[in-house]
Amino acid sequence: MKIWEKYEDYLLTGEWHVHTNYTDGKNTVKDLCEKATTLNIPLIAFTEHVRKNLNYDFNDFLTDIDTCKNEFPDLIILSGLEAKVLPDGTLDVLDDILNTVDYPIFAYHGFPKDITTYLETLNGIVSKSKFAKRLNTWAHPGLFFQKNPNLLNELDEDILKEIFITMKKNKILLEINSKYNLPYQNWINLAKNEDISLNFVKGSDIHDLNNLNNEKLQI
Known part of the structure; x- marks a missing residue:
């Protein structure tokens, strides 16, 4: 059972993607918890x-x-991490850290401009048991194409559909990321299709406590 299943009622009202001053966020864990409590998140x-x-x-x-x-x-507080997908299809995180947290998610950052490698690694991440059984969410899905818009028309929707089906099978959520306004609306429509019915999660990609909000995600 993945942690999100325990808290499924809060997928659209919780804040599932938050960074602190340990990396590129502005605030401490405590400051963010205080703000979340004030907002009744x-x-x-x-x-x-x-x-x-x-x-x-x-x-x-x-x-x-x-x-x-x-x-x-x-306040329900979860430990988590955002792991970067590498071109060889692995994650840039040590196994002991990946297995320690409640809510590990994966993302693409600084990935080579190669759609074939991108799709191969994505399919591997969501299907290989080593990663699929631990990962909860695909963070800011589509950021690769937002940074490489000329490659978007090379994406076969049938391939994306199969990836979504695999995610559903392995209980991996699709993040609705307000920072980057991702995924694309047609991706959301595809994921909502009755033969997929992928689960969504609110991930505002918070780096500043002033961006926390208690608005329910509307899909």
């Missing part, structure tokens, strides 16, 4: 950027989260 997931070679102490990050779980008992 029911759930917050801290999905900090990771690499195999970290420049911060991940255990300190987890300790801060555990402290806040005790300090804010009415």
Whole structure:
């Protein structure tokens, strides 16, 4: 069972993609929890950027989260990470860290401008048991094409449909990311199709507590 299944009622009202000052966010874990509590946000997931070679102490990050779980008992607080997909089809994260957090998600950052490699790695990530059984969500889906718009017309919708079907089978969510306004509307329409019925999750990609909001995601 993946953690999101336990909190499925909050997929559209919680904040499932949050960064802190451990990486490129502005605020501490505690500051963000205080703000979320003020706004009556029911759930917050801290999905900090990771690499195999970290420049911060991940255990300190987890300790801060555990402290806040005790300090804010009415707020559901999840530990998480955002792992970068590498061109060889693996994730830029150590296995012991991937297996430690509640809510690991994956994303494409700085990926080579190669649609074939992109689709091969994406299919592998959502289908291979090593990753699929742990990963909960595809973060800011479509960012690769937003950065390489000339490649979008090369995307075969049937291939995307098969990826969505595999995600549904392996209980991987499709993030609705308000920071990048992704995924594309036609991707959302495809994922909502009755023969797929992919689950969506609110992921505002928070880097500043002033961007936290308690609005229910409308799809």
